[in-house]
Amino acid sequence: MSIFQDNSPLAERMRPSNLDQLIGQEHLVGEKGILKRSIASGRVPSMILWGPPGTGKTTLANIIANQVKMPFHTLSAISAGVKDIREVIGNIRGGSKAILFIDEIHRFNKGQQDALLGAVEKGAITLIGATTENPSFEVNAALLSRCQVYTLNHLEKGHLKTIIEKALVEDHELKKMQVDLKETEALFNLSGGDARKLLNILELVIKSDENTKEIVITDEKVINAVQRKTVLYDKSGEMHYDIISAFIKSIRGSDPNAAVYYLARMIEGGEDVKFIARRLLILASEDIGNANPTALVMANATFQSVNVIGYPESRIILSQCVTYLACSPKSNASYEAINEAQRVVARTGDLQVPMAIRNAPTKLMKDQGYGEGYKYAHAHEHNFAEMEFLPEEIRATRFYDPGKNPREDELRKFLKNRWKEKYGY
Structure with missing residues (x-):
């Protein structure tokens, strides 16, 4: 007979009632x-x-x-x-x-x-x-x-440890037992930063061993208990984040076989089709970018298509997109460019836009020098006229460095032809 008298889940019994009790x-x-x-x-x-x-x-x-x-x-x-x-x-x-x-x-x-x-x-x-x-x-x-x-952020290991320790000391049911928390790695990993899942797993392990005088929590005991009770793919837990991580890294690593395998894992687990398609959209720009601009077009078409069609037929569209992205040349140059530009903006603040490229819709603004000295590119040879577009404080700062792939090599040649002296292309 179980010594547990309260049938409500441990996670519910330990739910904080004020901000001081909230962990993380x-x-x-x-x-x-x-x-x-x-x-x-x-x-x-x-x-x-x-x-x-x-x-x-x-x-x-x-x-x-x-x-x-x-x-x-x-x-x-x-x-x-x-x-x-x-x-x-x-x-x-x-x-x-x-x-x-x-x-x-x-x-x-x-x-x-x-x-x-x-x-x-x-x-x-x-x-x-x-x-x-x-x-x-x-x-x-x-x-x-x-x-x-x-x-709200994932709970870190320190938070998770605190939550477990509080439960063992404060919960009226667990205080009846002698629990030795010998190992915690499996508890942390399987919970995936989810406090509710962490406490439910802890309670599951304790209940599976509650008739012994002293309950020793080990990684092996946790894994064995969880394997008997949980499904292969939990859309809201640690497995979800591991699988999507493996999926993205496989496409980034140009391995269509691994990528389509993890796609199948998500589909079989009932993952939201829009969630998968959104991640492909992000990856197409972050990891492929101008190395193959068609990748973003393909990913966007996939997102639109699966929203209309849904499962099961959308699996075919997802597979086509995944294999195409995995086989595309890769570049994160655009991703790095915006990261660096944002770092500069955060450091330098609201710098003044050069007067020459400010808009001058009124006579007063023209009289104050707005737009003065602007060179209309199309009025010059090759549709290009060298001038300063960045604020003076950060002039000649290069944010975009084209990747080393055939498509961006062409972009580099274009930029070198125009901006070699200023930006060093």
Whole structure:
């Protein structure tokens, strides 16, 4: 007979009830966290909490409601419709305000999201949406513009260790037992930075061995217990991130065989077709870029196509795109160029645009020198006239260095012909 009297999951029993109990997300709720300041003031904006599973999105929403002492309503985007949204908003009467928490808000369609706009804009509700997907893709622009987006990070090993230690000391069920946490690597790896999964695995291992006098947690014991209880591919856990990482690295490494294998793993595991297609879009620009500009066209066509078709036929389109990208020449020159440009912007701030290339739509601006000295490229031989386009403080700074591949070699020759002296191509 089990000595466990409380049947609620360990993760639920250990759910934090205030910010001091929340582990991780210091950038949001630490001493200098922007969200902590908002909560302390009692004025929290409508927001989207974006982050991986088990990082505290639902918990944070509950804590916010408790601390600002506002009524808390919750809907799940999996089951709720426009009628449910309107019903909740209708129940918030008079001038009172309330928090409406919507889990997995990315699953709402445009009509469902639009049903929230009026109440959010008037301040009748403070919306807190939780999503594991990039809000830029999944939340419509009108709603997104009315919300702050806060990103929650994966929990690090130090956070995970603290969570386990707190559970062993504070949970009323685990305190009944003598648990020796001998090894933790398997717990950390299999949880994938997901606190909920971490605690559920810990409880699973303890329950599988609860009749012994002393329970010793080892990596082998964790792996054996998990293998008996979990599926091969968990879309929201560690396996998800390992597989997508292997998938991207295989394409980047020009191995179509490995790439299509990991594609099959994701398809068989029921991975969202849009998630795969989005990653291909990013890779086409980040890892191939101008070495083969058609790669981005192919990836974009794939994204559009799979949105229309869906599974199972979209697997063929994905396979075509994956093998094409894997077999394309590679270059991250454009990726490195924007990284370096952003670093310079962060370091130098808002430098003045040269007067010669400023727009001069009015006579006053022309009189002040706007546009003076500008050379219209098409009025010169080869459609080129050398002049300064960068701010004076960073003149002659080279951000784009074409990759070493046939396509970008042509771009390098073009740039060398025009900018050899200035940029050193």
